[in-house]
Amino acid sequence: MVDFRQSLMQEASNLTHSPYQVFPEPFCSDYFWNPSLTWYTDKPDFTHCFQQTVLAWVPCFFLWSTAPFQLYYTFRNRYRVERWTWISITKTLLTMGLAILSAAEFFYAASIWTATNDESFALVDLITPWLKLTTYLLVASYVYMDKRSARPSSLVLLVFWLLTLIEHIITLRSQIILNSKASSASSNPTRLLFEITAFPVVAAQFCLTCWAEYFPELLENGPNPSPEKLTSILGQSIHSFFDWMVYKGWRTPLEQSDLWDLLHGDKTKTNVERLEKYWQEQLQGANKVPSSRTVHHVSSKKPSLTKALAKTFWKPMTAAFFCRLIHDIFTFFSPVILRWIIGFIRDKDKELWKGYLYAVLLLLSATVQTFGLNLYFFVCSRTGLRLRGALMAAVHRKSLKITSESKRSSNLGEIVNLMSVDAQRINDFMIYVHLLWSALFLILVALYFLYNILGYAVFSGLGLLILTFPLNAWLANRNKVLQLAQMEYKDQRIKLTSEILSGMKILKLYAWEKSFEQQILDIREKEIEQLKKSAYLLTVSAFNWFITPFLVALSIFGTYVLISPENVLDADKAFVGLALLNILRQPLTMLPSAVTLLIQSRVSIGRLTKFLCNDELSAENVDNLPASREAPHSISIKDGSFAWAREEEPFLKNVNLNVKTGSLTAVVGQIGAGKSSLVASMLGLMEKKSGAVEIRGSLAYVPQVRQITS
Secondary structure (H helix, E strand, C coil): CHHHHHHHHHHHHHHHHCCECCCCCCCCCCCCECHHHHCCCCCCCCCHHHHHHHHHHHHHHHHHHCHHHHHHHHHHCCCCCCCCCHHHHHHHHHHHHHHHHHHHHHHHHHHHHHHHCCCCCCCHHHHHHHHHHHHHHHHHHHHHHHHHCCCCCCHHHHHHHHHHHHHHHHHHHHHHHHHHCCCCCCCCHHHHHHHHHHHHHHHHHHHHHHCCCCCHHHCCCCCCCCCHHHCCHHHHHHCHHHHHHHHHHHHCCCCHHHCCCCCHHHCHHHHHHHHHHHHHHHHHHCCCCCCCCCCCCCCCCCCCHHHHHHHHCHHHHHHHHHHHHHHHHHHCHHHHHHHHHHHHHHCCCCCHHHHHHHHHHHHHHHHHHHHHHHHHHHHHHHHHHHHHHHHHHHHHHHHHHECHHHHHHCCHHHHHHHHHHHHHHHHHHCCCCCHHHHHHHHHHHHHHHHHHHHHHHHHHHHHHHHHHHHHHHHHHHHHHHHHHHHHHHHHHHHHHHHHHHHCHHHHHHHCCHHHHHHHHHHHHHHHHHHHHHHHHHHHHHHHHHHHHHHHHHHHHHHHHHHHCCCCCCCHHHHHHHHHHHHHHHHHHHHHHHHHHHHHHHHHHHHHHHHHHCCCECCHHHCEEECCCCCCCEEEEEEEEEEECCCCCCCCEEEEEEEEECCCCCCCCCCCCCCHHHHHHHHHCCCEEEEEEEEEECCCCCCCCCCCCCC
C-alpha cells in the first residue's frame, strides 16, 4: 500500500515538473506549459503557445460572452445621446488603431506562412490576430453603445482592458528577453515592434476607461443633483464622489442646502410603487384582494411579503451576493499564501522572485477582499434604507385606505410600531442577510482546509459544532416567542398612550391621571419583563457563540497532538491552522446577531403582512367627478345608506343632500347625531349600502384636533 502511494506521488511529481502539450503540433509550435521555463527557473516566462492562447483569448472570450447583455441594456436604455465626447472619440480612434495593428500582424503571419511553407509554422499565430481584430471591432461598437446610452463608465470594458494590459505586459517582456539574446532562434524584431506599438495604446485605453465621461442627461432635475451617476465604476467603488462633501464638512458645518438630491432609485416614491405592484400580485395569487366589495375565498396559499420584497430589491441584493462571495473566496487566499511563504522561508534554495510574487499576491488578495466587503456593506445599507422607506410608505398608504372594521383590529399604536420598529428591524437585518449562507460556506471550506492540514483531528471540532446546534435552535425559538409577546405589549402601551392624549380633557376633569398612568406603567412592566428574558437569552447565546471558536481550536489541536506521537505542530501547521481558525471565528462571532435579527425580522414580516392584508375601502363608495363651475352642485348624495362595517346595519339611512357650488354650508346637530358620519360618507370612509355619492373636484379635510397646552 505504501509503495503504491509513493509511486502515485512520484508520477504526480513527474507530471508537474515535465512539459506537456494541449493543442496538436500544427496549431502550436512549442509546449503549452513548460514548468522548467515558467516555475523552476530564475527567469520565469510563459511559453509562446500559452501566451497566444490563454493570455490572448481570455479577454476576447470574456468580451464576446457579455455581448448579449450589452445589446439588451442598450435597447432597454431610455437615453439616446448623439453627441460625441472627447473621451469616446479618443477611445474609438485608439481601438481602431489596435484593430489596424492586429490586421497588420495577421497579414504578416500569413505572409510568413505562404512564403516559407514551413510545417513548423503555428496556426495560433494566424488565428490570434484575427480574433483580436474582431474583438477590437466589438470594442468600438461597445464604445458607441455606451456613448449612445449615456454610460459614463463601463465595467465590462474596464475588466477587458485590464486583462489585455496584463497580457501585453507579459508578452512585451517575453519579446524583449527573446530579442535580447543574439543567438536565440525565437527572436523576431517584427513581433517586438508590434508589441512596443500596442502596449502604450492598451495602457492609454485602460486609463481612459477608468475616467468617466460627462453626460448632463444623467443629472436629475433639482437644485443640487447628485454627482454619483457621473462617477466612473472605479470612483463609485471607492466613493470618490463623496470626498468633496467630507472636505466641505470638515471646513464648515454642513447645511441642508449642501446635501445632494436623492437619486431616482433612492426615492421612497419609486420603491413603494414597485413594492405595491409586486404585493398586489401576491394578493391576487392568494385570492385575497383587499377590497370591501370582494368576496374573500379561503385559500391555503398566503400572500408573501418576503417574495414581494425579494422581487422589488433582487438586483441590489444579487450584487451584494457577488460582493460577499468574492470576499469569502479571497478570504482563504491568505492562509494558502501564508503556507507558501512559510515554505519559501524554510527552503533556502528557492528562487528569490517567488518570495516577491507571494508578497504581491498577499497584498492583492487583501485588497480585493477589502473592496468586496466594503461594497457589500454599502449595497446592503443602501438597500436597507430603500426597503425601510418603502415599507413605511406602504403602511402609511394602507392606513389611509383600510376600512373602519379593520381599524378596530389594527389600532394606532400598532401602525406606529409597524412604521418605526418593524421597518427598522428589517432594515437592520439587510446587512446580515447574506451572512446566513456565507457563514455556512466559510465554516465548511475552513474545515476542509483544516482537514488537509491536520487530518481527522478536525472532526472533533466539527462534532463540537454539531453539539451546539440543538441549544442554539432552542434559544432562537424561545427568543422568537419573547419578541412576539414584547411587540404585543408595545402595541398596547402605545394604543393606551394615544387614547389618553386624545381624551386628556376628560382625564383632567375627573382627575384620572394617576389611574391611567398606573395602567401604562403596568403594561410597561410586562414589556420590560419580556425584554429582560430576551436579554438573558441573548447573553447565553452570545456566550455560546463566542466560546465555541476557542473550544473548537482547543479540541482540534489537542486531538491532533494526542492521536499520534508523530503529529508535531510545526510552524506550517500552527500558523496556517490558526489563520483558518481565525476565519472560522468570524462567522461564529457574527451568527448570534444574524440569528437574532432574523428572528426579529420574521416577526416583523408577519406583523406587516397581517396589516397589509386588511380590507380596504371600496373606490365605488364615492364617484369623483371633475370640477366644474357650471355644475349646480359640488356634493350630491341621493338615497344614501351608509354603515361603518360591511356586516353591520346602516348607521345613516335615506340621506339626500345637495351642496351648491360656491356655497358655505354648515351641519349642526347634537352629539351622536351623525355629523362626523355624514362627512365620513362624503370622504368614502363608510361602507355605502345603497344610493349614490358624487363629489366634484378635490377635497380638503381638516378634522378637529385637541391641543394640549398644559
